[in-house]
Amino acid sequence: MNPDSRTPPVGVPFDSDDPNNRCFGCSPDNEQGLRMAFVKTGCHAVEAHYEVAEHFCGAPQVVHGGIQATMLDEVLGFACRTAFADDDVDGLQIVTAEFSLRYRIPVPTGVQLLLRGEVERTEGRNIFVKGAILDDAERELTRGEARWVRLA
Amino acid sequence: MNPDSRTPPVGVPFDSDDPNNRCFGCSPDNEQGLRMAFVKTGCHAVEAHYEVAEHFCGAPQVVHGGIQATMLDEVLGFACRTAFADDDVDGLQIVTAEFSLRYRIPVPTGVQLLLRGEVERTEGRNIFVKGAILDDAERELTRGEARWVRLA
Numbered sequence: 001m002n003p004d005s006r007t008p009p010v011g012v013p014f015d016s017d018d019p020n021n022r023c024f025g026c027s028p029d030n031e032q033g034l035r036m037a038f039v040k041t042g043c044h045a046v047e048a049h050y051e052v053a054e055h056f057c058g059a060p061q062v063v064h065g066g067i068q069a070t071m072l073d074e075v076l077g078f079a080c081r082t083a084f085a086d087d088d089v090d091g092l093q094i095v096t097a098e099f100s101l102r103y104r105i106p107v108p109t110g111v112q113l114l115l116r117g118e119v120e121r122t123e124g125r126n127i128f129v130k131g132a133i134l135d136d137a138e139r140e141l142t143r144g145e146a147r148w149v150r151l152a
Numbered sequence: 153m154n155p156d157s158r159t160p161p162v163g164v165p166f167d168s169d170d171p172n173n174r175c176f177g178c179s180p181d182n183e184q185g186l187r188m189a190f191v192k193t194g195c196h197a198v199e200a201h202y203e204v205a206e207h208f209c210g211a212p213q214v215v216h217g218g219i220q221a222t223m224l225d226e227v228l229g230f231a232c233r234t235a236f237a238d239d240d241v242d243g244l245q246i247v248t249a250e251f252s253l254r255y256r257i258p259v260p261t262g263v264q265l266l267l268r269g270e271v272e273r274t275e276g277r278n279i280f281v282k283g284a285i286l287d288d289a290e291r292e293l294t295r296g297e298a299r300w301v302r303l304a
Contacts, residue, residue: 024208024216032184032207055184056176058225064176065248066222073218096217100252 007082007089013039014046014078025074034070036115038078044119046078052109063107068133071115072144073099076129079117080148083127093152094127105141107133114138125150159234159241165191166198166230177226186222188267190230196271198230204261215259220285223267224296225251228281231269232300235279245304246279257293259285266290277302 008014016028016037024033034050041047050071058064063071073096080094107113117131127148132140160166168180168189176185186202193199202223210216215223225248232246259265269283279300284292 020212022207022212023210024219025210030207055174055182058175058177060172060174064222064225065251066218066225067176069221069225069251069253070216070218073216073221095258096253096255098252098254099217099221100250101221101248102250103248106247 007084007086008040010040010042013037014081025070026078034067034074036071036074038075040082041116042118044079044082046075046082046117048075048078048115049112050115051112052107054109057109059106061109063109065101065103068103068107068142069099069101069144071113071133072101072117072131072142073146075115075117075131076144076146077148079119079129079131080127083119083122084150091152092150094148094150097126097147097149099144099146102143103141104143105135105139107141108135112136113141159236159238160192162192162194165189166233177222178230186219186226188223188226190227192234193268194270196231196234198227198234198269200227200230200267201264202267203264204259206261209261211258213261215261217253217255220255220259220294221251221253221296223265223285224253224269224283224294225298227267227269227283228296228298229300231271231281231283232279235271235274236302243304244302246300246302249278249299249301251296251298254295255293256295257287257291259293260287264288265293 056067114134120128208219266286272280285294
């Protein structure tokens with residue numbers, strides 16, 4: 001295995017030890033961030049379990065729509081990484097280009113949530129991904145779809 | 153004027169003294185939040201000036217896509233409030249139903265940004281809004297469109 005690979009084997013968490021990562025969503029070192037961690041669950045699929053703190057609410061006890069977007073942007077971004085072969089990820093740079101969300105059921109703070117993301121297809125530099133925030137009964141609360149673009 | 157009105161006169165900031173507001177986006181009392189404040193700039197239009205702290209980054213020095221979504225969700229939400237007459241906002245409850253973003257140019261942390269939101273139209277309980285994050289030259293960096301729904 002290439003130790004720099006961004007795509008771990010299925011069932012294994014993504015590396016989070018990059019000292020340059022200060023990301024609000026996934027840096028373990030950003031104490032004001034979400035500090036989410038992701039596991040590869042299929043060839044082009046990832047998951048996270050996450051409980052949102054109350055200070056990320058919109059209405060009381062409901063996760064802010066923008067924080068839901070942050071969580072989905074993260075899970076879709078990690079899903080994107082699985083679109084590339086291990087020998088093709090050196091210096092990988094990907095960004096969100098278009099992102100659509102459908103808020104179906106209010107997402108509660110303070111309970112364990114499941115996030116799922118997967119690659120739908122790639123077209124040239126474009127990676128099309130979709131995912132969702134689910135409750136513990138795997139009921140879909142909020143759905144997201146995005147087009148990401150590979151810059152490098 | 154009704155002192156409980158959610159829609160101030162044009163040129164006047166929205167009230168932010170609701171002690172129950174703990175919103176990550178706009179509560180002045182949520183120290184871990186964005187603490188955004190909005191001004192009504194037209195009959196159905198609102199604006200905010202805002203500088204994003206570095207701990208809300210995705211890549212270094214770039215505002216996280218989810219935080220951009222949070223900022224746009226806020227400005228669009230405040231724009232929604234202008235869709236209702238002052239005598240029709242007691243107990244107003246509105247939520248985001250659908251939300252689409254187009255990330256055009258990276259949004260930098262640590263610089264003054266302008267957010268604009270406006271009502272496009274209403275259809276029954278639905279409020280259609282659009283807005284953008286702009287730089288100091290009023291160049292559009294990220295664009296957002298949403299459908300909100302009035303619940304009460």
